[in-house]
Amino acid sequence: MVKPPAVASETTTPVDSWASSSARRRNMQAIRSRDTKPELQLRKLVHARGLRYRVNARPILEMRRTADIVFRPTKVAVFVDGCYWHGCPDHYVAPRTNASYWSAKVARNVTRDQDTNRRLVEDGWIVLRFWEHEPPETCAKKVAGVVHERRQR
Secondary structure, rough: OOOOOOOOOOOOOOOOOOOOOOHHHHHHHOOHHHHHHHHEEEEEHHHOOOOOOOOEEEEOOOOOOOEEEEEOOOEEEEEOOOOOOOOOOOOOOOOOOOOOHHHHHHHHHHHHHHHHHHHHOOOOOOEEEEEEOOHHHHHHHHHHHHHHHHHHO
């Protein structure tokens, strides 16, 4: 006889869930991984400067990691990192619930970001990383400057 799968009610956490509660699970699932407000603001400003780009694309096709904005001809990859998920030194606050899980996840994200930077630089890319709290106009100016400089070469 096969045992039916466990069903989660409104007040319980699904079996084998990474979330500490159903409410936390819903909250975490609602967080966007792409097209966040800071990304959209930056893309709008970069586009207004006449630059065209790929969105959420792999800079190196063989690498299973995507950049938020990719300029393939000039080999410029742009990332807009969330303060919580990428461990911002100014704004990251360790979670109070399920702290060991979430802190380890953020640490893995930081390690992966460093590895991504290293691999892209080794392949001749310029990597630009911005925190979500940085002014979009400042970021757009930096992106445009780097892309224009690479085009001159």
